[in-house]
Amino acid sequence: MIKRSSSEIKDEFISVYNANINRDGADKLLDYLTNRCDFFTAPASTRFHSCYEGGLAQHSLNVYYCLKDYLERRRVIEEYKLSYTDETVAVVALLHDICKVDTYVRDFRNVKNEQGIWERVPTYRFEDKLPYGHGEKSVYMISGFMRLSREEAMAIRWHMGFSGSEETNLVSRAMESYPLAFAVSTADMEASYFLEE
Numbered sequence: 512m513i514k515r516s517s518s519e520i521k522d523e524f525i526s527v528y529n530a531n532i533n534r535d536g537a538d539k540l541l542d543y544l545t546n547r548c549d550f551f552t553a554p555a556s557t558r559f560h561s562c563y564e565g566g567l568a569q570h571s572l573n574v575y576y577c578l579k580d581y582l583e584r585r586r587v588i589e590e591y592k593l594s595y596t597d598e599t600v601a602v603v604a605l606l607h608d609i610c611k612v613d614t615y616v617r618d619f620r621n622v623k624n625e626q627g628i629w630e631r632v633p634t635y636r637f638e639d640k641l642p643y644g645h646g647e648k649s650v651y652m653i654s655g656f657m658r659l660s661r662e663e664a665m666a667i668r669w670h671m672g673f674s675g676s677e678e679t680n681l682v683s684r685a686m687e688s689y690p691l692a693f694a695v696s697t698a699d700m701e702a703s704y705f706l707e708e
Contacts, residue, residue, distance in 0.1 A: 515565075520569050528541055533598065553614075581694055599663055612652075616636045617634075619632065668692070669686065670696050
């Protein structure tokens with residue numbers, strides 16, 4: 512994956528967002544993301560995928576493109592009969608992880624370098640001031656600005672799929688009842704494991 516500047520990532524995210532998300536409150540949510548939180552400078556994780564400035568926005572775009580590709584597969588269209596509006600696809604993919612805004616704090620940790628000598632390196636530390644969960648926190652935050660359909664809310668809520676800490680029968684029932692949740696989970700894993708560092 513080629514790292515791009517935070518400003519390039521931000522421009523692309525805003526372009527995709529504005530081209531697809533037009534419901535009431537979308538403008539206020541975009542204002543929040545651009546002017547009142549660290550969405551465009553935050554990493555997507557502390558040590559794993561997209562752990563760099565702008566990583567959260569880049570990850571959100573990666574999930575968007577992976578989800579679009581998944582939903583365009585012939586089997587998904589013809590056999591699974593999944594079909595969603597461009598707006599729904601953009602909402603669930605671009606916003607699935609907004610629960611991570613303002614939760615990563617710059618810090619340092621000690622690691623051994625190639626010579627076996629300890630050195631101090633920059634890192635991020637997770638510090639959540641609104642511990643409301645993961646997917647459910649994203650749904651909660653989005654809902655403060657605009658309405659989500661039930662399937663959109665479920666897709667965002669369950670986007671961690673079986674990789675989260677939820678009881679597996681509950682995850683399974685959610686994905687069976689709301690196939691978009693499975694699709695977003697698949698796109699999220701594809702982005703995290705194959706596209707990102």
